[in-house]
Every structure is written in C-alpha cells, then in structure tokens.
Amino acid sequence: MERRTFITTALASAAWTAASETAFAQEARLTAGTVVDRIKAHIGVPWADKTVDGIVAGDANTPVTGIATVMMATLAVLKIAVANKQNLIITHEPTFWSHQEDVSGVQNEALYQEKRAFITAHNLVSFHFHDHWHALKPRDGIAEGMIRRLGWNSAVSAEDPHNFTLPPTTLEGLARFLKARLNAKTMRVIGDPSLAVSKVEASWGYAMKQNGIALLNKDIEVLIVGETWEWELQEYAADLVAAGHKKALIVVGHINSEQWGMEYCAEWLKGFVPEVPVRFIEMPEPYWAPQG
Numbered sequence: 001m002e003r004r005t006f007i008t009t010a011l012a013s014a015a016w017t018a019a020s021e022t023a024f025a026q027e028a029r030l031t032a033g034t035v036v037d038r039i040k041a042h043i044g045v046p047w048a049d050k051t052v053d054g055i056v057a058g059d060a061n062t063p064v065t066g067i068a069t070v071m072m073a074t075l076a077v078l079k080i081a082v083a084n085k086q087n088l089i090i091t092h093e094p095t096f097w098s099h100q101e102d103v104s105g106v107q108n109e110a111l112y113q114e115k116r117a118f119i120t121a122h123n124l125v126s127f128h129f130h131d132h133w134h135a136l137k138p139r140d141g142i143a144e145g146m147i148r149r150l151g152w153n154s155a156v157s158a159e160d161p162h163n164f165t166l167p168p169t170t171l172e173g174l175a176r177f178l179k180a181r182l183n184a185k186t187m188r189v190i191g192d193p194s195l196a197v198s199k200v201e202a203s204w205g206y207a208m209k210q211n212g213i214a215l216l217n218k219d220i221e222v223l224i225v226g227e228t229w230e231w232e233l234q235e236y237a238a239d240l241v242a243a244g245h246k247k248a249l250i251v252v253g254h255i256n257s258e259q260w261g262m263e264y265c266a267e268w269l270k271g272f273v274p275e276v277p278v279r280f281i282e283m284p285e286p287y288w289a290p291q292g
Contacts, residue, residue, distance in 0.1 A: 030275045032088050032125040033060030035067065038272050039129070044137035051131045056094075056101045057116065058125030064088045067278040069266040071259030073126050075115055080281050082122045090269070092133060092142070092262050095126045133265065141268065142204055142261030149260035150181055163220075164200045171195040171248045174222060184256040186287040190237045191248025197221040204257045209233050216240060222248045226257030255283055 032055065040047045047053075066086035070077050073091040081089055089095075096103050096112065106112045119126065133141040143161040147153055157163040166174070172193035179187055199220040203212065207225035212233040215223050228234060228251065237249035259282065266280040 029063045030273070031060065032058065032062045032064055032127070035064060035088060035269075035273055036060065036127060039132075039269075042268075042272055043132050043135070045132065045135045048131060052094075052100055052128055053131050054128060056096070056126050056128050057119045058123075060125070062087065062123060062125050064125075064276050066276050067266075067269060067273065069262045069269065069278070069280045071255050071262050071283045074283060075118065077281055077283055078115075078118060078122075078124060081124070084279065084281075086277070086279065086281075087122065087124050089124060089126045090129050090262075090265065091126060092130055092258065092265075094128060099130075101128060129265070133261070136268075140261075141265055142258050143202075145261030145264030146202070146204055146258070148264055150178075162202045162204070164202070166198050166200055168196060168198045171197050171222065174200070175250055178224070178250060178252055182252055182256040182260070183282070183285065184252045185285050186289050187250065187252045187256070189248065189250050190234065191222070191241050192246075195221060195246060195248055197248065200224060202257075204261070205254055207233055209236070212236070216247055216249070221246055222250060224250045224252060224257070226252060226254040253285060253287070256285060259283055 036055065064087060066084060067088045067090060068077075068081040068084065068086035069090045070081075071091070072093040073089050073095040078089065081087070093099075094101055096106065096115070103112060118124075136144070139161050147156055147161065152164050152166070155164040155166050157165070169177075170193065171189065171191050174197055175187070175189050175193075178184060200222045201215045201218060201220045202224045203215060203226070205226045207215075207223075207228040209229065209232040212223065212225065212228055213236055216237060223237070225233070234249065234251070237247065240247045263280040263282075266278050269278045
C-alpha cells in the first residue's frame with residue numbers, strides 16, 4: 001500500500017509539474033499584441049488616438065514565430081515572409097491599397113478575399129506602422145534608415161535630417177549612386193547631367209507641390225523625391241531648368257525612397273524583441289523599363 005501510494009503521489013506530482021510548465025510556456029509565448037505594446041513603449045512619443053497605425057489583419061493573440069519589417073505588405077512580400085517563418089508583418093504602407101485601410105470599395109473583390117484568405121491560412125498578422133515610425137525620437141525612423149543606407153551620416157545637417165552637403169559631384173554621378181544604393185531600376189531625372197552638385201534636399205515618399213516648390217527654391221542644386229504629380233512639381237522643376245536655373249529633380253520612386261527606413265526598423269526592434277528572429281524584407285520594384 002505504501003509503495004502504491006508513493007507511485008500515485010509521484011505520478012500526480014509529475015502531471016501537475018508538466019501541466020504547470022505547459023501553462024507557463026503558453027503564457028510566456030510572445031504574441032503579436034505583446035510586440036505592439038513594446039513598440040508603443042519604445043517609440044518615444046505618446047501613442048496617438050487618431051492614427052492609421054494598428055493591426056489591420058490577423059489576431060493580436062497570435063503567437064509570433066518571426067517578425068518581418070517591410071515597406072508594403074504586398075502578396076509577394078507575404079509569400080516571402082511565410083517561407084521565412086515570419087508571421088508578424090510590420091508594414092510601413094497599407095496592406096489593402098488604402099492609406100486609411102478603407103476596404104469598403106474592395107471587400108467584395110476576388111483579390112481582396114484571396115489576400116485575406118492567404119493571411120488567415122498562414123496565421124499572419126499585419127501591423128500598419130506609419131505615423132509613429134515617422135515620429136520616432138530623436139529622428140524620423142524613415143529618414144534615419146535612408147541616411148544609413150546612403151552612408152550620408154557625416155553629410156546630414158544637424159538641424160534638418162533631410163538636408164545634405166555632399167562631396168562635389170555631377171548630377172549624373174549622384175543619380176548613378178542613388179540608383180545603385182537604392183536598387184532603383186526606373187528612377188527619373190530632370191536637369192543637366194553635367195550640373196555640379198553638392199547641396200541636396202530629400203523629401204522621402206510623396207512630395208506635395210507647394211512643399212516641393214519651396215524646397216527647390218532653397219540654397220540647393222538637387223531635390224530628391226519618391227514621387228510627385230507629374231503635371232505639378234515635375235513640370236515646375238523642368239521650367240526651372242529651362243529658365244537657366246542650376247537645379248535638378250530626381251524621382252526615385254515611393255518605395256525605394258522610404259523602404260530602407262524599414263530596414264532600420266528591423267534593427268530597432270531587435271533591441272527589445274529578443275525572443276524571435278527579426279528580419280527586413282526588401283520589396284522588389286514592380287516596374288520595369290523596356291530596353292532599346
């Protein structure tokens with residue numbers, strides 16, 4: 001009887017220990033919501049009530065196997081993340097083709113349903129991280145990443161992270177450098193290729209007309225933008241050049257002008273999310289130019 005009692009007690013104790021360890025492991029597993037909470041705690045500014053930032057697809061309680069930082073959660077990028085076993089996607093731009101993630105006009109379309117089904121089937125969570133990443137202290141996360149990618153740390157103005165004084169070169173030389181460093185296959189340039197340049201301003205992403213005009217009229221030779229309306233800022237720049245002003249505009253594309261800020265985001269996240277791999281996925285440029 002004593003032996004049987006001892007065995008029964010030992011088995012019960014072992015079962016309780018195993019159950020406790022399992023429960024603890026489940027509680028300790030990193031979830032998407034936990035990562036988002038850590039982001040909010042480390043961003044350096046109060047989290048805004050009105051923002052596009054937040055989980056737009058998937059469940060906050062999903063255990064995280066890996067984190068992908070991306071410029072945009074395109075279907076091609078999501079497939080790469082699945083292959084990498086990354087199920088938390090931290091994306092700077094929208095998942096569903098609208099800055100506000102407004103799906104009212106597409107929710108009945110086959111592509112929207114297919115993309116939603118892919119996200120669900122692979123247990124993915126998409127976190128839109130735009131407004132607060134731009135608000136990162138001490139420097140805008142996108143601007144910081146672009147500076148690092150271009151190696152312009154010593155060229156950037158202490159007062160303005162978008163203003164640079166570079167070693168003297170030509171407009172063509174600068175354009176070739178940007179094309180190579182940013183993997184920008186279809187960038188466009190307005191201005192004399194032989195123009196001597198050293199003073200540069202960058203407006204990463206979309207450049208509005210009035211802001212762009214003001215920047216072009218600063219004491220600079222070159223304005224670099226991601227994109228702008230062709231019949232406004234680009235034509236203004238073309239007219240500046242035609243009028244004899246020593247000015248130039250380089251249009252590198254929206255994605256290539258910001259996505260290296262999400263490369264930096266991966267490094268930033270590693271500082272407070274050590275439990276899982278964090279990796280940047282480069283978004284391939286969707287455009288191609290015919291040769292000849």
